[in-house]
Amino acid sequence: MTHQAAIALGQSLRVLAVAETDGAALVAADVHIGDHTDLDALRTFAKDCDVVTFDHEHVPGDHIRALAADGVNVQPSAEALRFAQDKHAMREKLTELGAPVPRWAPVASLADIEAFGTPCVLKAATGGYDGKGVWIIDTPAEAADVLASGVRLIAEEKVDLARELAAVVARSPYGQVAAWPVVETVQDGGICVEVIAPAPGLAEAKATEAQELAIRLAGELGVTGVLAVELFETRDGRLLVNELAMRPHNSGHWTIEGSRTSQFEQHLRAVLDYPLGATELAAPVVVMANVLGGEPGGMRLDERLHHLYAADPAVKVHLYGKAVRPGRKIGHVTALGADLAETRARAARAATWLRDGHGSIGS
Amino acid sequence: MTHQAAIALGQSLRVLAVAETDGAALVAADVHIGDHTDLDALRTFAKDCDVVTFDHEHVPGDHIRALAADGVNVQPSAEALRFAQDKHAMREKLTELGAPVPRWAPVASLADIEAFGTPCVLKAATGGYDGKGVWIIDTPAEAADVLASGVRLIAEEKVDLARELAAVVARSPYGQVAAWPVVETVQDGGICVEVIAPAPGLAEAKATEAQELAIRLAGELGVTGVLAVELFETRDGRLLVNELAMRPHNSGHWTIEGSRTSQFEQHLRAVLDYPLGATELAAPVVVMANVLGGEPGGMRLDERLHHLYAADPAVKVHLYGKAVRPGRKIGHVTALGADLAETRARAARAATWLRDGHGSIGS
Structure with missing residues (x-):
């Protein structure tokens, strides 16, 4: 999805992937196969890159510091990324900053x-x-x-949880920050299954509080690129920081069609230190539902797509080119609409259908 | 741009390009370098493809027929494509069909x-x-x-021309057709510089007439994939067919952000014989302006982008990775808005600024 954004911006995206079958390696033109924990592989990869960034948190901080010492422009820095890599370090830092945490x-x-x-x-x-x-x-x-x-x-x-929210922002090295509307993230068994933008029924003051918190953390932690602040909303109305991610994040996938600027474009603009893009919603309600791998058997994914497209010509499908394993995120769908219940139902129906390939997809 | 759509659909796009520096060859993972007029190159390229399609009209009809005889699924067929390759054949066929032509x-x-x-x-x-x-x-x-x-x-x-319009549709082998709103295309020196969706001030009956004509032609000519019907609107209110294109076309670039389904996604869905996507506008007014190569010198394109993004965070930029030559289409910009004059001005300002890199970009 980052490559899709890079194409529009005229940027040449180089991908470091562990295997040729990785989703990004399947679609990018310039692919290095190597391990992100191997400093030599990282150094070879980073040579001649204008900027190096991440789509996961698993590159060791010492390696990132070594690249930076070589003169590589790494965004975000190891110092910032540490707070997305180590929950102990994150909790300590947020406590020091007076941010609300459990x-x-x-x-x-x-x-x-x-x-x-x-x-x-x-x-x-x-x-x-x-x-x-x-x-x-x-x-x-x-x-x-x-x-x-x-x-x-x-x-x-154990937090007395009403629901989970996410405040997703992006920050450039120059210091500009842009925030998307706060979303609700719905989990099932610890896995995010649905993201609703904007978070239904969230008072404007609460939404602003969440955005201001994310903006403040982006600055205080020196984040560049996308920062997703996962939040607990407690039953007594408090917002507590759960986790931080410093990269395009599942809670921002809805932005591809649902916002004027997608988180993938924004991440590239941010790490390239371009001015950031507009973050307005493209529809009153945007719902993203993750497509999980289903049980083996049944219709081919290709056939499932046929039936889905016939049933809902407006739903947008993103498949990641991953091998199907039960419960694995293999893609997502996005529905835009005016009515919350109907838009949620459309997204859920599409994701469930692509997972199972049986049941009802007709209207 | 087709690759961007292919990524979302989980499709593996193979590109046949004349040179490694071709825009598509720069971004796709699976690139064959070869000449599209060389039947051997075409045959090697087409091996194992589920479907072969086109982003220009320059593959000789005999070669397409040879591929089809080999059992390759080519969409659109040589028989249909002929009417986009040969203006004489096109005029003759349209006359036979009773379609309005000069x-x-x-x-x-x-x-x-x-x-x-x-x-x-x-x-x-x-x-x-x-x-x-x-x-x-x-x-x-x-x-x-x-x-x-x-x-x-x-x-x-010489037609007594009021303006030019385009009716862009897509048709699948199954026979489903979907039409986008009719657009106005503005030419300068024979080059399309601006596309406005929907065509300003076009009466609904006229728009329907243009769409019905395009839908009829798609069926009568056996087109699969995108069909762009370029139209003259005469001063006495007639619509005459100017040209046909059977591929994603400059008059449909606005659909990437401006419609629920982009012409690139729709072309892939059509040639793969998937049900087609929704074609609603994403905003009341969508304006696409082509970015032409400017005179040498001045700011780097990168720097121009910086200033543009600072001046207009909502404009969307697409750069094609082409070498800059004066007057060559090197990209396009899209602006979405509610007000026609303002949205046109934003798109024109962005395109002119990216071309020239001097003048005024501030608000």
Whole structure:
């Protein structure tokens, strides 16, 4: 999706991919196959690039610092990216900045967890995604296995959650920041399944509070490119920062058709230090639903697309060229509309149909 | 731009390009370098393709027929494409179908031109584009040089032109057709410089007439993929067919942001025989302006973009990765808005600024 944006801007996108079958490697013209944890591969890749950026958080900070020391223009910097790579570092920094976060503490033993109190949520400081690296425990004893694994952990209070939101912004090295409307993100089993823009029923003051928080964090942390601030909205109306992502993020996929500037274009504009694009909504309601891999068998994806397009000529489909595995994000769909319930239903129907290839797709 | 659409649909686009520096060859992952007039190159290229289609009209009809005889799925067919390749064949066919065309005749001699009458417009039957291959003559004597060149010609009456319009549709092999709103195309020196959607002040009945004509022609000619019907609107209110293009066309570039389905996505959906996408406008007014190459010197294109983005965060820029030559189309810009004059001014200002890199871009 970044390549789609790069094409319009006349930019030559070079991709570092672990395998030729990676989604980005399948579509880009200039592909280096190599491991992002291999400094030599990174150095060879970065040679002659105007700017190097990321679509995940797994490049080691020391390698990024080494590239920067070589004179490579890396956006965002290792110093900023650290707060999207390490939840302990992120919680510490946000606490220092006075940003609202759940009560938390680093924990390394049963005694630490007893002291923190249960029930609570344990999170791996690094490496978690889509619900992996998160454990909800009711008693300290339930933490035995994960403690024994030696993974570095933080504990967080179980938040009395009303729903999850995301405030997505982009910031350029020059310091310009642009914010998209705050969205609601709907999770199922730790995986984001749906994003609704704008977040339904969110008071304007709350939306502004979320945007201002994201803008402030982008500046304080020195983020360049897209920053997605995942938020908990509690039942008593508070906003707490859950996670940070410093790259185009699932909570911003709706912007491809749903905003005047997509997060992919904006990320490129930001890391290239161009002035940022307009972030207005393109319709009153925009709903993105992730397409997950379904069980094997049934219609070919190609045939599923046929039926979907016949049933809904206006839904937009994005497939990532990934091999289908049950529960894996293999694409997303976006519906634009005027009515919230109808637009959500269209997006959900399309995503479910592409996953299952059976059931009802007719109107 | 077709590759951008192919990425979203999860399709692997293979490109046949004459040179590695061709715009499409710069961005696609699977590029064959070869000449589209070389049947062997075409055969090698077409091997294992689900469908072969075109972004220009210069593949010889005999080669397309040979591919089809090999079992290659070519869309559109040579039989349809002929009417976009050869103006004589096109005029003859449209006349046979009773479609409205300017008065015309094939001409091969001074006597033919005298019989047709002057002033008139001479057009090369094949190979013309952007005003090339078109000669307006006031007396038969002015035709001496072009007649001597041996180029195959037709003569057409000089139409009493109010403006030019385009009706762009897409048709699938299954026979489904979808039409975008009729647009006005503004030419300067034979080159399209601006496209306005929808065509300002066009009565609904006239717009419907143009769409129905394009839909009928798509069916009668057996077109698959995008068909752009370029039209003359005469001062006495008639619509006459000027030209046909059977591929994504400059008069449809506005659809990338300006319609729910872009012409590039629609072309792929059509040639793949998917159901077609919704063609609604995304804003009350959409204006596309071509970016022409300017005189050498001045700011780098990169710097021009900086200033443009600062002046207008909402304008969308598409650069084609082409070397800059004065007057060559090197990209386009699209502005969406509610007010016709303001939206036209924004698009024109952006295109002029990117061409010249001096003058006023501030508001």
